Amino acid sequence: MAWWRGKTPAMSEDSDRRRGKRTGLAGGDGRPGTSAMGVEGRQPSMKRDLWRALGYLRPYWWEALGASLSLLLATASNLVTPRLLQILIDRGIKASNLRLIYFMAGGIVVVAALRGVFTFLQGYLAERASQGVAFDLRQQIYTKLQSLSFSYHDQAQTGQLMTRATNDVDIVRMFVGMGFPNLLNIVIVFVGTAALLFAIDWQLALMSLTIVPVALTLILTILRRVMPRFMIIQQKLGHLNTVLQENLAGARVVKAFAREPYEIQRFKAANEDLLRENLYVARVMGFSIPILFTLGGVGTLIVIWAGGLRVIGGRLTLGELVAFNTYLASLTLPLFFLGMILGMMTRAGASARRVFEILDAETEIKEKPDAIELPPLKGRVEFDHVRFRYIGASEDALKDVSFVVEPGETVALLGETGSGKTTIINLIPRFYDVTAGAVRIDGYDVRDVKLHSLRSQIGIVLQETNLFTGTIRENIAFGRPDASMDEIIEAAQAAEAHDFIMSFPDGYETRVGERGVGLSGGQKQRIAIARALLMNPRILILDDYTSSVDVETEARIQRALERLMEGRTSFVIAQRVSTVRRADRILVLDHGRLVAQGTHEELLETSPIYAEIYYLQLGGQQPGRLFALSTPGNGGRRQISRSVRAERFKEVR
Structure with a gap:
């Protein structure tokens, strides 16, 4: 299946890169192996x-x-x-x-x-x-x-x-x-x-x-x-x-x-x-x-x-x-x-x-002794020549990535599996430290601020939804246990979750089974979105948040999020061009490099990769049409016909 035609939730982005050559504490047969828990030099x-x-x-x-x-x-x-x-x-x-x-x-x-x-x-x-x-x-x-x-x-x-x-x-x-x-x-x-x-x-x-x-x-x-x-x-x-x-x-x-x-x-x-x-x-x-x-x-x-x-x-x-x-x-x-x-x-x-x-295991992400409390964010995010490699990996997951996102801007990340999309959003709340370069928020290097003050101002909806045993109300209020019931309901309504929650006999007090058993994938996803929105974050990260919902539900969520994204810096990862085309700017990634950025219309003209994705997903409405693409560095334009697109489609299938 072509990567832009959708993927299952089990296919976690960059998982192979994260794990590298090592997959656990011991060999698969239980014999002593390279341990993630060992302390270097410890006899x-x-x-x-x-x-x-x-x-x-x-x-x-x-x-x-x-x-x-x-x-x-x-x-x-x-x-x-x-x-x-x-x-x-x-x-x-x-x-x-x-x-x-x-x-x-x-x-x-x-x-x-x-x-x-x-x-x-x-x-x-x-x-x-x-x-x-x-x-x-x-x-x-x-x-x-x-x-x-x-x-x-x-x-x-x-x-x-x-x-x-x-x-x-x-x-x-x-x-x-x-x-x-x-x-x-x-x-x-x-x-x-x-x-x-x-x-x-x-x-x-x-x-x-x-x-x-x-x-x-x-x-x-x-x-x-x-x-x-x-x-x-x-x-x-x-x-x-x-x-x-x-x-x-x-x-x-x-x-x-x-x-x-x-x-x-x-x-x-x-x-x-x-x-x-x-x-x-x-x-x-x-x-x-x-x-x-x-x-x-x-x-x-x-x-x-x-x-x-x-x-x-x-x-x-x-x-x-x-x-x-x-x-x-x-x-x-x-x-x-x-x-x-x-x-x-x-x-x-x-x-x-x-x-x-x-x-005794070393914590890689440590606060500096002189780390400062991050003030209320405006939402400017800057990647300055960022290079990053996962432990055990043979090559960098990100290669000299630089861009600036202004406060209130909605940025979509698009690229094939392993291109570095999830890596970028994991570096913003400092889940990992960069190998080289810097990630700055409002001018502050994320390595110089206290983790709680950073992460408490960032709302995240991960691709793999994880709910905890408890009530729906407790899951939505996970990041803000002191939130009032009105605030919880408001967040659920914004995430298009209120109606299905109220359809349960116990409403918000409905018990959720382990890992959200008893709820559909779309319902779990909307609860996770409500959980993030309740934090009222200045920076919102949505990692393929529509992967578990149908088209109708996606449209409802999208309408709600468009209102809520106003005034917030938002990063969106999605597999559907229809989802990301509304973004203020789209970043196109390929094998860890930022190869293009711009609006939907600009990328159709300047990015061969983006245009090919778009026409393969939606271009069936324009059979046989030739479209011109500006290729960076060649100073000219190339013509890609429907037959060429069909041949490439066969290759990626």
Whole structure:
């Protein structure tokens, strides 16, 4: 289809240029790839990332302190129990001292109850602190995403962003709330238990603790094998979420082309990739469990054999042997959990790195420290030798573009897909920064003013209409939440939206589904126009705003906009010459260059490109007519016949 014969809303102008060679955070299969979120020169460090994550506990230091004290008390009460058991056996049972037996038994029950209370407090306070950390991380990620420029979002996959803001944050939360405290608990238990074992019998302790270095070596060897896999798992999970998000967003397209079987297989492939990685980690981690159990059995065997001989020889009491064996058992159990906790720590390190890649991402569009507040605009816009290239692109999207638009002037942009129309209007509100040259509004370089003061005076209707879940009233008032109902209705009437809104039972309080589900394309477009008009902007940008409406609706909108454009500087992108011919001036773009500008009548005489577009769309009324075109630079005129136009039409088809 020829580009001037219309295009679908899904065909976003300059999308390929924006994305360049990079399309996301990782390869399509979820493997590590060139990340849009990476910070240049940043070397990954799990230790640094984990300590940084733990730093988020500072606002919750009371809860963290309470959890730590409760953990110490719970551990201490657990270490006291074997000692009470030793006294019960040696001084109670052997001496037939019923009073001491009852007292020690009661003491064991009381200590167990206290351990339960302290364990509850430790778990509750740690969970409060970790949930606070998760809240802060999610909030910071969301806030950061609002400040990142278009170039970042052009390359970031939505599924990866959602995974990092949810699953990765939750993994960090689990480490902060459960993994790190339990790791401390294991260290405290090991040191305390080892000290008590040596206090009871240092020789027996040396023999029984030989299993510890073997167990630690096994755990560390396994962790070295699975450590890289945790990052891969998170990336594959992000890829899976991307596939799911794309399918849900494009559900209508999938059904329209009967691609359900293909989409099912695509999701299955991503799901199987994730399953394989998880099973590999589970298999390797699970390999340690039977070995650790065997080592624990070996330790128990050493205690029973060597300790029994020492009891028989009178060098150890029976109570001390029971206490020693109980301590050793309490030491063996943390070793079983150590592998799991270290695995959790490794996975949390990978997730923390992915989270901090977002938080550390550079914002390309930054306000200068001395940026000024832009005063109320008159609306003069100047492009001064502007050159612009998207990240990853091989050539400039705009090449030495210069023009001046006076206040109140309506300017239309015309050109084929990829010619630079959308790029120009994206530079006016400073969604991107120019590579060279300058964009000025009322004489102010847009890089020298505060972004809010600039964008709040520009109304934009994008080609791809995006409505938010909520009421129609809330969507129209999105840019001005404090707008009165009368102002909202006035904007809707100007956009030819009031009548169809009032046809709904709830009128302006009608709920709009996700992405505007429940409304037609034309209705969504008119609501978007009303949203822009409510801002009462001095500069109005309309990016192919009639792409989703029929001819009759376009005519109504056009009549309304003609009244509203009076006194405003307006930029209009459209595919139909009938829409742009009313503009005060038309800019014709070709492969990033401004090749012609003027009124409709002037361009028919001076621009071959514009004239060819016009006669291909509307020239059927003048069959066989020859028209003269002034070609810049040749000093002459050329004749293009209907047959030549027909041949060119065949070429572009």
